[in-house]
Amino acid sequence: MNAERPTRILPVIVLSQFAGTSLWFAGNAVLPDLQRELGLAGNAVASITSAVQLGFIAGTLVFAVLAIADRFLPSRVFLACALLGAIANALVIATPALAEPYPAILALRFATGFFLAGIYPVGMRIAAGWYREGLGNALGWLVGALVLGTAFPHLLKGLGQSMPWSTVLASLSIIAAAGGVAMVVLVHDGPYGVKGSKFDPRAVFQIFSSRDLRASAFGYFGHMWELYTFWALVPLLLAGYAAMNGTALNVPAWSFAVIGAGAIGCVAGGYASRTAGSAKVAFAQLSLSGLCCLASPLAFLLPAPFFLAFLVAWGVFVVGDSPQFSALNAANAPKALVGSTLTLVNCIGFAITIPSIALAARLAERLPLEWLFVPVAVGPALGLLATRPLCIRNKQ
Template identity: 65%
Template sequence: MKTHATGAALSSSTPSTRPWHILPVIVLAQFAGTSVWFSGNAVIAELDRVLGLGGPAHGAVTSAVQGGFIAGTLVFALFNIADRWRPRDVFLACAVLAALANGAMALLPQLDSGRYPALLAARFAAGFFLAGIYPVGMKIAASWYREGLGAALGWLVGALVVGTALPHLLRGSLPAGGWVPVVLAVSLLAVAGGVLLHRVVPEGPFLQPAPKFDPGALVRAFAAPDFRASAFGYFGHMWELYTLWAFAPLMLAAYAQRHGVGIDVPLWSFFIIGAGGLGCVAGGLVSRRAGSARVAFGQLGLSGLCCLASPLAYALPPIGFLAFMVFWGVVVAGDSPQFSALNAATAPRAFVGSALTIANCIGFAISVVSLQAMSLAADRLPVAWWFVPVAIGPALGLLACRRLAARGA
């Protein structure tokens, strides 16, 4: 077992003493590592043709990644992985392992049977090791910031959002049928990000060991009214977020078919999902004056309105529809770092780490339920009406956190 350095050689970390490259490199590494997240979604049409997956595969592939991330988050918390070993070692190892799990999709056509279960297992494994990339990258960033961490997290979550969108851009840049290069390029990028962070960014002077994970914190944390309000707002956000990201390409394709127009689906999927990075960064800047609760409440309200207005958007001309979808992409993700900041600020101090882990796991479990519900609804509702029922998530989230927003928490 290794113990990680705490950066004691650096007595403090302020904008004047912290190396300028720390945040940009962490952001770049986070972007590269999390590109694995939606790699399967970006090539799902080709996988369906090659492997004969069938109708429910679209939601199931995303749900497998989400399930892996939930399992990985719990395992990492139970065994204090990022405290037993240096966080940057954990980040590198998980980047390599996530890349291998992602690259395994390229081998699926070689199997004689069991291709669909193997695909889901590979996506689950990729999600599991993402638990050592996204949260651990944030832990490394926090070790360099005593002040200004909220704005830094806005950049980090923005990097995750753009990284999630990247496979769609790669898919759009290649000719039809070129899905294997997308998968392999994403895997190589994830490894490169892990190596870059490991070699360039040491742990900072404010690195703190995480408190021991306590599953019993579930009851005690949710007994605190402010944490309960923040967490339920976050759950409403998670009900919508990954469902929109997963089904945006299908919505674009349906609009193009309905109106008989040409839309570059992979490219616009990248723009819609990646636009959330702007929402994260801008929301982080605005939150310095308005407070995280008001920013989160405002963006969650706007994304909920987009759910309700989505049937009308299908009547717009192409430029109007695409502008609507990009705006939706901005606000659907922009509240993520603000809810993270709110959860951290309102969690009981005695078990803040356990409370955040539990809230994250519940949030991602909710996204799995939403994805599966959408897969069922997609067979029963016209595409223009898919997201009207999804508005229940943002509505309940707004109801839960309205008191925090009113007082500007």
């Protein structure tokens, strides 16, 4: 079976996924520069991040309803979305010339999120077309690539702190476009690709009526309440600690390290799930990330090396449960509605990130920075309550 799959397939898919998803936090990485140049409000991070999330939700629903990846070759869909997402990202460079640049930036970030719906999920579908066995391990690497791609804009900015923000955005657009070209030229579509079932919105009722699916889906929702809020505000935590302690930190580079560390959690969690099961691995990682929320005020009292180590460990735990919740949702979904159920669960999960980010941004104006994530712990807490029955039954 391996003879039918060239050895380049998984590395190219992983690198293409990394390249495409680097567009996700491109706006966040250059936000301090945009705020200085355009006079954007301090809470712009919430609006810019939420614009991408809304775009991804809209794109996921449109792609599912229109069955885009069934009507067209998935590798070509990936290429088209990588190119269009790259263009939307690059057009932000032209916004300072407009009379009202901020609405244009939000619209372009929404468009970028929309086209990411043809990169992240479609990349996983392409991988599924090449694997009959070992797909879980392959998807663990793909989610890890998503994490590194999400973090990469911070690294690019950190390596060249004097680099103009327009150069950062242009570079990310070139990288994303190159990833799309690599996918269509070097990978194309595998021999095991199958057409998805017709999208059925009635699957939403299955989320609330099935005991096991309700447990895994609600656990995922609690995880999502914390995840993107943490990712969006990591630079704020780092900059705040540096200011409070008079410590010089390369905030963009450390933002990459903290967010990118999640790739370790995804891959390691995938291996651990082979023996412990996805439910126990997801429960353990969600427990640890929730504890990090509660312990975050104490972390601000630590010396810089220990504070940074704490954030990196948090970065490992905060997303390491994501592939396991996806596996649980797929396993617990009705066989005839797997695609529709996963689409709806993902859309609800990403929708939850929007009020969470907005609430955290509002709390940042009222709470001391070190206490900002204590209220966020409610998400992991509720997720753990939902997931616990799956661990007790030891079904997955």
